[in-house]
Amino acid sequence: MSATPLYAALVGNPNCGKTALFNRLTGSHQKVANYAGVTVERKEGRFQTPSARPVRLLDLPGTYSLAATSPDENVTREICLGLHRSESVPELLICVVDATNLRLHLRFALEVRQLGRPMVIVVNMMDEAARRGLSIDLPGLSAALGVPVIPCISVQRGGTAALLKCLDAPPLTPPAGPPNAADLHAEVRGLLARYVQTSPTARVLLADRLDRAFLHPVIGPAILLVVLFVMFQTVFSWAQPVMDLMQDGMTGFGGLVGHGLPQGVLRSLIVDAIIAGAGTVAVYLPQILILFLWILALEESGYLPRAAFLLDRIMASAGLSGRSFIPLLSSFACAIPGIMATRTIQNPRDRLVTILIAPLMTCSARLPVYTLLIGAFVPHRRVLGLFNLQGLVLFGLYAFAIVSGLILARVMTRGVTAEEHPLLMELPLYRRPVLRNLALGLWQRATMFLSRVGTIIVTLNVLLWALSSFPGPPPGATGAAIDYSLAGRIGHWMMPLFAPIGFNWQICVSLIPGLAAREVAVSALATVYALGASDDDAAARLTPLLSAHWSLATALSLLAWYVFAPQCLSTLAVIRRETGSLKIAFGTAAYLFALAYAASLLTYQVARLLGGA
Numbered sequence: 001m002s003a004t005p006l007y008a009a010l011v012g013n014p015n016c017g018k019t020a021l022f023n024r025l026t027g028s029h030q031k032v033a034n035y036a037g038v039t040v041e042r043k044e045g046r047f048q049t050p051s052a053r054p055v056r057l058l059d060l061p062g063t064y065s066l067a068a069t070s071p072d073e074n075v076t077r078e079i080c081l082g083l084h085r086s087e088s089v090p091e092l093l094i095c096v097v098d099a100t101n102l103r104l105h106l107r108f109a110l111e112v113r114q115l116g117r118p119m120v121i122v123v124n125m126m127d128e129a130a131r132r133g134l135s136i137d138l139p140g141l142s143a144a145l146g147v148p149v150i151p152c153i154s155v156q157r158g159g160t161a162a163l164l165k166c167l168d169a170p171p172l173t174p175p176a177g178p179p180n181a182a183d184l185h186a187e188v189r190g191l192l193a194r195y196v197q198t199s200p201t202a203r204v205l206l207a208d209r210l211d212r213a214f215l216h217p218v219i220g221p222a223i224l225l226v227v228l229f230v231m232f233q234t235v236f237s238w239a240q241p242v243m244d245l246m247q248d249g250m251t252g253f254g255g256l257v258g259h260g261l262p263q264g265v266l267r268s269l270i271v272d273a274i275i276a277g278a279g280t281v282a283v284y285l286p287q288i289l290i291l292f293l294w295i296l297a298l299e300e301s302g303y304l305p306r307a308a309f310l311l312d313r314i315m316a317s318a319g320l321s322g323r324s325f326i327p328l329l330s331s332f333a334c335a336i337p338g339i340m341a342t343r344t345i346q347n348p349r350d351r352l353v354t355i356l357i358a359p360l361m362t363c364s365a366r367l368p369v370y371t372l373l374i375g376a377f378v379p380h381r382r383v384l385g386l387f388n389l390q391g392l393v394l395f396g397l398y399a400f401a402i403v404s405g406l407i408l409a410r411v412m413t414r415g416v417t418a419e420e421h422p423l424l425m426e427l428p429l430y431r432r433p434v435l436r437n438l439a440l441g442l443w444q445r446a447t448m449f450l451s452r453v454g455t456i457i458v459t460l461n462v463l464l465w466a467l468s469s470f471p472g473p474p475p476g477a478t479g480a481a482i483d484y485s486l487a488g489r490i491g492h493w494m495m496p497l498f499a500p501i502g503f504n505w506q507i508c509v510s511l512i513p514g515l516a517a518r519e520v521a522v523s524a525l526a527t528v529y530a531l532g533a534s535d536d537d538a539a540a541r542l543t544p545l546l547s548a549h550w551s552l553a554t555a556l557s558l559l560a561w562y563v564f565a566p567q568c569l570s571t572l573a574v575i576r577r578e579t580g581s582l583k584i585a586f587g588t589a590a591y592l593f594a595l596a597y598a599a600s601l602l603t604y605q606v607a608r609l610l611g612g613a
């Protein structure tokens with residue numbers, strides 16, 4: 001077989017399973033989810049067919065048409081039409097269509113066929129089609145279109161056998177056959193009538209019934225609220241036992257290592273900076289995983305686009321469209337993929353506003369900070385015998401961030417004449433999340449989080465430890481050593497600016513490494529307090545320490561700060577890249593800092609007035 005790889009690209013409508021197929025063929029782990037617009041940039045992979053023919057495969061963003069214009073779809077258009085800067089036209093276009101949605105997807109396949117290039121049509125989700133009582137005459141379709149039409153189940157092992165066999169069978173010829181009809185819709189209707197038979201099954205009826213509830217103007221939002229509410233309750237209640245165990249383990253480990261080392265700088269470095277630094281953040285792993293379990297399950301189930309549909313009215317009142325919903329929702333995991341997902345938004349102004357408010361959506365890196373403060377200041381108690389008060393406060397923080405984001409969007413879009421924003425959004429099939437996918441997704445999250453802890457967080461913490469330990473106190477000094485250190489001094493210098501919002505110098509110090517990565521603030525506080533304390537396990541007892549040393553007003557003020565402050569350099573870097581403007585990135589940082597300061601000031605002063613000092 002030839003040594004130069006066959007250069008092929010996956011094209012098709014959004015959500016037809018291109019990335020699932022790409023992952024299956026190339027063994028990659030690119031993100032797959034049950035809504036349109038998951039892939040927003042081209043990805044490349046390689047594999048070999050059974051007869052050892054090498055293939056270079058591109059996974060492209062889904063697009064409804066080769067005339068589409070949103071930034072993600074444009075990549076696909078350019079590559080297919082040979083307009084792309086760095087990629088030539090693929091030798092083979094693998095056009096993936098969803099067997100359960102041929103009416104829409106075949107239209108695109110016909111459009112691709114008009115390019116007159118070698119192609120195959122992969123009819124994916126044949127398992128789902130069978131469950132829905134669809135039978136498709138693939139050979140008939142193939143004969144009518146003059147291109148190979150191949151069945152496929154991307155999510156099953158062996159589900160791509162027919163495609164692999166086809167790739168092994170050269171030569172590639174451009175489609176021949178009847179001249180292209182001018183009206184693709186009419187052509188699709190004709191093909192469906194001739195080659196597809198349907199007999200609705202119980203599954204179809206169930207999906208209809210679910211839609212009637214989920215999309216109902218009153219019941220729908222109620223369900224959405226309950227889902228979100230339960231999500232935050234479980235983040236607290238399910239995670240707690242595991243976190244307690246991890247916390248004990250960490251304390252025990254730190255103590256063990258501490259006893260084995262002589263008192264001095266090395267011991268302080270290992271116990272206070274590395275173990276306490278990594279440990280205090282690592283214990284939040286269970287909470288983060290529970291949050292992601294929910295997000296992944298919701299993504300796979302097909303519920304998200306329905307929520308987007310429900311919220312279209314609310315989004316419109318903020319001057320945005322339902323299109324912004326999924327990028328904003330992705331930002332709850334992390335603002336970076338959220339900001340990248342805005343490439344699916346066609347209207348440049350909507351896209352920019354969505355980018356600007358994405359950092360407000362509560363990313364998972366805020367969770368450790370929120371949990372720490374809630375754990376220290378909100379009593380662990382049931383409300384109405386049912387809800388966990390801590391979960392309730394967490395839910396409130398998320399809700400506050402969302403409402404603030406929408407208000408800001410409204411402010412940013414004011415003065416713009418209200419445009420009609422018809423929301424065209426596909427409602428995908430409901431799908432029971434595959435356990436293996438969930439496990440894989442969680443595993444990826446866990447390794448990502450722990451490697452972040454092991455690298456950036458430990459590094460920043462060691463840096464902070466060094467700043468907090470040197471220079472040492474002058475001989476004969478009373479007071480804690482940290483007061484004389486560089487960090488202690490910086491903290492005190494910052495005080496005049498931050499005293500009005502209730503921050504003490506320890507918080508000021510922890511804000512500095514927290515600028516690079518939010519979670520570091522937690523370990524930084526642990527380190528600063530451990531170094532300032534006389535006993536050894538101060539870091540492990542951070543929660544009671546905070547509740548003893550801080551006023552409620554200070555804690556609330558810091559929470560308000562964390563809702564708004566742009567404490568993540570990577571987010572600003574992505575904003576710069578996606579907007580191509582350094583000015584916008586700096587502007588975002590400036591407006592978020594200003595907001596954070598104002599919100600903290602207001603929170604602190606009001607809380608003090610109400611007696612929380």
Ligand SMILES: Nc1nc2c(ncn2[C@@H]2O[C@H](COP(=O)(O)OP(=O)(O)OP(=O)(O)O)[C@@H](O)[C@H]2O)c(=O)[nH]1
Nearest residue numbers: 015016017018019020033037038039062125153154
């Ligand atoms: N039942 C079933 N589900 C599938 C199959 N292929 C993909 N899926 C699911 O379909 C959904 C969409 O898959 P993706 O691979 O993300 O779709 P995509 O075409 O890459 O979508 P975009 O990146 O948005 O263009 C996911 O929930 C997959 O798990 C299949 O053959 N059978």
Ligand SMILES: [Mg+2]
Nearest residue numbers: 018019038039
């Ligand atoms: Mg994809």
